[in-house]
Amino acid sequence: MEYLIATDEGTGSARCLLFSTDGRLIDLKRVPIETRHPGPDRVEQDALALFQAQHRALEALLEAHPEALGRILGMGITNQRETCLLWDKSNGKPLGPALVWQDRRSRAWNQHWVDQGLGDEIKEITGLTPDAYFSAGKLCWMLENYPDAKPLMNRGLLAFGTIDSWLLWKWTGGKVHKTDTSNASRTLLMDLKQRVWSPKLLQRFGIPESILPEIQANHIPFGHMELPLGFGEIPIGSLLGDQQAALLGQGCIEAGQTKNTYGTGCFLMQQTGEHLVQSTHGLLSTLAWETAKGPCYALEGSIFHAGSLLQWLKEGLGLFSSIEEREALAAAAVPRPESMLLPAFGGLGAPWWTQGLSAQWWGIPLDDPKPALVRAAYEAIAHQVCDVLEALKQDSGHRIDCLQVDGGLSQSPLLMQWQADLSGTAVSVQQNPEATARGAFYMCGIALGLWTLDCLPKQDAPGRQYVPQKVEGLSRRDWLAGVKHAIEHK
Numbered sequence: 400m401e402y403l404i405a406t407d408e409g410t411g412s413a414r415c416l417l418f419s420t421d422g423r424l425i426d427l428k429r430v431p432i433e434t435r436h437p438g439p440d441r442v443e444q445d446a447l448a449l450f451q452a453q454h455r456a457l458e459a460l461l462e463a464h465p466e467a468l469g470r471i472l473g474m475g476i477t478n479q480r481e482t483c484l485l486w487d488k489s490n491g492k493p494l495g496p497a498l499v500w501q502d503r504r505s506r507a508w509n510q511h512w513v514d515q516g517l518g519d520e521i522k523e524i525t526g527l528t529p530d531a532y533f534s535a536g537k538l539c540w541m542l543e544n545y546p547d548a549k550p551l552m553n554r555g556l557l558a559f560g561t562i563d564s565w566l567l568w569k570w571t572g573g574k575v576h577k578t579d580t581s582n583a584s585r586t587l588l589m590d591l592k593q594r595v596w597s598p599k600l601l602q603r604f605g606i607p608e609s610i611l612p613e614i615q616a617n618h619i620p621f622g623h624m625e626l627p628l629g630f631g632e633i634p635i636g637s638l639l640g641d642q643q644a645a646l647l648g649q650g651c652i653e654a655g656q657t658k659n660t661y662g663t664g665c666f667l668m669q670q671t672g673e674h675l676v677q678s679t680h681g682l683l684s685t686l687a688w689e690t691a692k693g694p695c696y697a698l699e700g701s702i703f704h705a706g707s708l709l710q711w712l713k714e715g716l717g718l719f720s721s722i723e724e725r726e727a728l729a730a731a732a733v734p735r736p737e738s739m740l741l742p743a744f745g746g747l748g749a750p751w752w753t754q755g756l757s758a759q760w761w762g763i764p765l766d767d768p769k770p771a772l773v774r775a776a777y778e779a780i781a782h783q784v785c786d787v788l789e790a791l792k793q794d795s796g797h798r799i800d801c802l803q804v805d806g807g808l809s810q811s812p813l814l815m816q817w818q819a820d821l822s823g824t825a826v827s828v829q830q831n832p833e834a835t836a837r838g839a840f841y842m843c844g845i846a847l848g849l850w851t852l853d854c855l856p857k858q859d860a861p862g863r864q865y866v867p868q869k870v871e872g873l874s875r876r877d878w879l880a881g882v883k884h885a886i887e888h889k
Contacts, residue, residue, distance in 0.1 A: 400419055400420075400470065401419070401420045401470050401471075401472055402417055402418060402419055402420065402425070402467050402470055402471045402472065403417075403418050403420060403471070403472055403473055403474070403475065403636075403840050403843050403844060403847075403849075404416065404417060404418075404457070404460070404471060404473075404474040404475070404633075405418060405474070405475050405476075405477065405836040405837070405839040405840040405843065406453055406456070406457065406474060406475070406476050406477070406566070406836075406839070407477050407478070407641065407644075407833075407835050407836045407839065408449060408452075408453050408476070408477070408478040408479060408562050408563075408566060409432070409478075409479055409641065409662065409663070409835075410432070410434065410479045410482070410499065410500070410501075410662070410663045411431065411432060411434070411662075411663060411706075412429050412430060412431050412432055412452075413429070413430045413432055413449070413452035413453040413455075413456045414427060414428070414429050414456060414833070414836060415427070415428050415429075415453070415456035415457045415459070415460045416428075416460070416833065416836045416840070417460055417464055417467065418837075418840045420472070420844070420849060420856070421856055421857070422855075422856030422857040424831060424833065424837075425464065426460060426463060426464060427460075427833065427836075428456045428457075428459040428460040428463070429456060430452040430453070430455045430456045430459075431452070432444060432448070432449060432452050433445070433448065434499060435496070440502065440503035440504050440506065440531075440745055441502060441503075441504055442498070442499040442501040442502040442503075443496035443497065443498060443499060443502065444482070444496060444497045444499055445496060445497070446484045446486070446493035446495075446496060446497040446565065447492075447493055449497060449562065449565070450565065450566060450569045453566060454569075454627070457626075457627065458627050458628060461626065461627060461628045461630050462628060467630070468629075468630055468631075469630075469631060471626065471630060471631075471633055472633065472634075472847060472849070473620070473633050473634045473635070473636040473843050473846070473847050474624065474633055474634070474635050474636060474843060475635075475636050475637045475638075475639065475839035475840055475841075475842055475843030475844075475846075476563055476566055476567065476635065476637070476638050476639070476839060477563075477638075477639050477640065477641050477644040477835055477836065477838060477839035478561065478562040478563045478566065478582070478638075478640065478641055479499070479500060479562055479641055480500065480561060480562075480581075480582055480585040480640040480641060480642070481500035481532055481533050481534050481537075481561065481585050481586070482497050482498065482499045482500050482534075482561065482562050483497065483498060483534040483537050483538060483541075483559065483560065483561050483562075483586075484496070484497040484498070484541075484559075484560065484565060485538075485541050485542075485545060485548055485557060485558065485559055485610075486557075486558050486560075486565070486568070487547070487551055487556055487557070487558075488551075488555075488556045488557065488558050488573070488576075489556050491568065491569065491573055494541070494545040494547050494548055494551075495541065495544075495545045497562070497565075498537040498540070498541065500532060501532075501663075501664075501703060501707070502531065502537060503531040503745040503746065503754070504531070504537075504540055505531045505536025505537050505539065505540050506531045506536075506745075506746075506754050506755065508531075508536040508539055508540065509529040509530050509531055509533075509536050509754070510529075510754060512529045513529050517529075517603075521587065521600065522677070523677070524590055524591065524597050524599065524600060525584070525587050525588070525589060525590070525591055525597070525600070526584065526591040526675070526677070526683055526684030526685055527584075527585070527587050527683050527684075527685075528681075528683065528752050529587065530746075530748075530752060530754065531745075531746075531754065532701065532703070532748065533585060533586060533587040534561060534585065534586040534587065534588070535586055535587035535588050535600075535604060535606070536587070538559055538586075538606060539604060539605070539606070542605075542606075552607065552609075552610060555609065557610045558576055558610060558612075559610045559611055559612070560576070560578065560612050561578060561582045561585070561586070563578055563579065563582050563638040563639075563640070564576065564577065564578045564582075564612045567621055567622060567635060567638065570622075570624040570635065571622040571623065571624055571635070572625075574622060575621060575622040576612045576613065577612045577613045577614070577615050577621055577622075577638075578612040578613070578614055578615070578638065579614070579615055579616070579617045579621075579637070579638035579639060579640075579688075579689075580594050580614060580615075580616060580617060580686045580688070580689045580694070581617065581638075581639050581640040581643040581685070581686050581687065581688055581689075582638065582639075582640045583596075583612075583614045583686075584640075584685045584686040585640060585685065587600070588600055588601065588604075588606065588611070589614065589686075591675060591684060591685075591686065591696075592675065594614060594616075594686070594689065594694060595614060596608055596611055596614065615638075616689040616690065617637050617638065617639055617688045617689050617690060617842055617845075617846070618637065618688075618689070618690040618691055618842070618845050618846045619846060620634045620635065620636050620637075620846050620847070621634075621635045621636070621637070621638055622634070622635050623635065634846075634847065636842070636843035636844070636846035636847045637839065637842040637843045637845070637846045639688060639838060639839055639842045641660075641835050642660060642666040642668055642699065642835075643668070643685075643686070643687050643688055643697070643838070644834075644835045644836070644837075644838030644839050644842070645658060645660045645666075645668070645805055645806075645834045645835045645838055646658055646668045646670065646687055646697060646838065647687075647688065647837075647838035647841050647842060648805070648833075648834035648835055648836070648837035648838030648839075648840075648841065649803045649805060649829065649834050649838075650855070651668075651669075651670045651803065652670065652695075652852060652853075653670060653672070654670055654671055654672040654674070654797070655669065655670065655795065655797035655798075655799075656669070656670045656803070657669040657670070657788075657791065657797075657799050657802055657803065658802070658803045658804065658805065658834075659784060659802055659803075659804045659805075659806075660804070660805050660806040660834070660835065661705055661706065661780070661804060661805070661806035661807065661808035661809045661814075662705065662706055662806040662807060662808070663704075663705065663706045663707045664701060664702050664703050664704060664705050664706070664707065664748070665701075665702035665705040665780060665783060665784055665787075666699065666700075666701055666702070667699065667700040667702075667749075667784065667787045667788065667791065668685075668687070668697050668698070668699045668700075669697060669698045669699075669791050669795055669797065669799075670687060670695070670697055671696045671697055671698055671795060672695060672696065673693060673694070673695065673696070674696060675696045676696065676698055676794060676795055678698060678790070678794045679793075679794060680750055680790035680793045680794050681700075681749050681750025681751060681752055681790055682698045682699060682700050682749055682750060682787070682790050682791065682794055683698070683699045683700070683701065683749065684696065684697075684698060684699075685697050685698075685699050688842065690845060690852055692852065698791060698794055698795060699749070700748070700749035700750060700786075700787030700790060700791065701748045701749050702748050702749065702780075702783045702784065702787065703742075703744070703746070703747070703748045704742040704744060705780045705783075705808060706806075706807060706808055708742045708776050708779070708780065709725065709776060709808070711744075712725075712772065712773060712776055713725070716772075718769050718772065718773060719773070722811075725773060726811060726812075726813060728769060728770045728773040728774075729770065729773045729774045729777050729813050729814075730813055731770045732770035732771050732773065732774035733770075733771070734774075734871040734872035735762060735764065735771060735774075735775075735872060735873070736872060736873055736874060736877060737762040737877075738760075738761070738762035738763065738764065738771055738774075738775050738872075738873065739760070739761055739762055739775065739778075739779070739873055739877065739878065739881045740758075740759070740760045740772065740775035740776055740778070740779045741756075741758060741759045741760070741779065741881065741882065741885055742758055742776070742779050742780075742783075743756035743757060743758050743759070743885065744757075744758050745757075747882070747886075749786070749787050749790065750786055750787060750790040751786075751882065751886065753886050753889070755889060756885060756886065756889045757889070759885060760772065760775060761881075774872065775873075777811075777813060777814050777817060778817065778821075778872055778873050778878075780808070780814065781814065781817045781818045781821050781822075782821060782873065782875070782878040784818060784822065785818075785821050785822045785875060785878075786879075786882075788802070788822055788824065799824055800824070800825065801824065801825045801826070801827050802818075802822065802824050802825070802826050802827070803827050803829070804818075804826055804827065804828055804829065805828075805829040805832050805833075805834035805835070806832055806834075807832060809828045809829065809832055810828070810832060812863070812865075815828060815863070815865045816865050816868070817872075818865070819865040819866060819867045819868070820867050820868050820869065820870045820871075821870060821875060822867070823867045824867065825864060825865065825866050825867070826864070826865040827862075827864050827865075828862040828863050828864075828865070829862055830862035841855050841856075844856070
């Protein structure tokens with residue numbers, strides 16, 4: 400038996416998974432990752448700790464499977480996308496913390512370009528709306544605020560990268576500074592049609608191309624690494640951003656197929672094939688992946704808070720201590736059409752793209768508010784997904800008969816049923832929620848010539864199916880009215 404490894408560097412944890420080449424998931428090892436909130440709008444992670452967590456997960460996986468010695472053919476990497484950092488090429492040391500995709504400190508930088516009337520031009524080039532979510536503003540902030548950044552840049556020793564580039568650099572011993580098209584398409588710096596760094600935007604933003612990684616298609620191996628514990632050298636077959644990996648891992652390779660990942664945030668993505676669709680309803684155009692057949696595009700709606708909202712209720716407010724308790728509270732709550740929670744911690748993502756908005760909850764009941772708040776959080780997640788689904792239908796014209804879902808929150812029967820009810824669309828839950836890692840596994844196999852995009856190894860059978868039923872609680876009309884009111888009065 401032969402194997403491939405998939406590493407998944409997420410926001411909350413580093414995972415390392417072992418797959419057999421016939422498509423079976425053999426094992427998974429996980430190491431948690433700490434996220435810091437040192438001030439308003441600031442979300443950071445220790446850059447070195449990110450790598451160390453992923454490396455420890457890899458060591459634990461190999462230690463548990465000595466039978467794989469000499470039989471591992473390669474590794475695929477998937478990662479949280481817009482999180483980024485700077486490091487010194489001479490010694491591989493980060494210049495400061497990695498700024499997480501949720502970090503909003505570059506809000507004013509992005510608003511400047513919108514105020515200058517350049518938002519549409521930037522979106523035409525990159526497919527993205529200027530927002531603190533993306534990496535370019537974070538990079539410019541780091542260049543101005545990390546004392547060693549500009550001296551190293553002037554000496555040709557400064558490197559910038561998203562997390563895929565950072566892992567690749569570390570695992571190749573500093574020999575390879577590259578990224579793939581899917582991650583590069585999330586920086587606000589890549590020309591989406593040409594799939595190169597945009598000279599116009601680099602000049603406008605004052606970013607030298609010399610500090611950026613080389614952009615490479617997904618299906619070409621990126622380098623070689625020495626596995627720990629004496630397992631030998633293997634190729635790093637592919638890099639792929641986490642949401643693009645989940646799209647592939649769910650088998651969405653035909654135009655119109657749509658998935659949603661319920662993780663720290665929610666990320667809906669619809670396959671558009673070889674056609675680049677420019678959204679007119681608040682969505683993002685992005686690179687799904689690029690293989691020998693050419694580029695494959697997608698439309699995406701990014702929702703900033705899903706799992707992180709529930710984590711805030713757990714750790715910030717102490718409303719529950721376990722998933723089981725959380726589900727019980729939501730189930731016990733009386734449907735309240737007048738109660739609404741808007742999880743706008745610093746702003747809203749797709750399709751609203753509103754910066755500077757605060758989280759709000761209105762219609763608060765005097766009797767037993769704890770279950771009501773948990774239910775309101777579930778409803779807020781489901782309503783935001785509906786907002787994006789409606790925008791997708793308008794932009795692409797594809798009818799969405801079934802929403803394929805994965806991620807930790809997809810294992811909540813209550814949330815998934817409410818999602819089906821509110822959207823009027825069937826919801827199909829992956830039996831194995833690790834679709835992101837499976838996508839990295841698939842792309843690694845493509846890069847190594849083990850299979851093609853049209854002939855992938857077997858996939859897990861779908862898990863539970865949810866069909867729409869009667870809507871109770873907050874209606875779509877009242878949700879939309881509440882969002883619009885909050886935006887108008889921010």
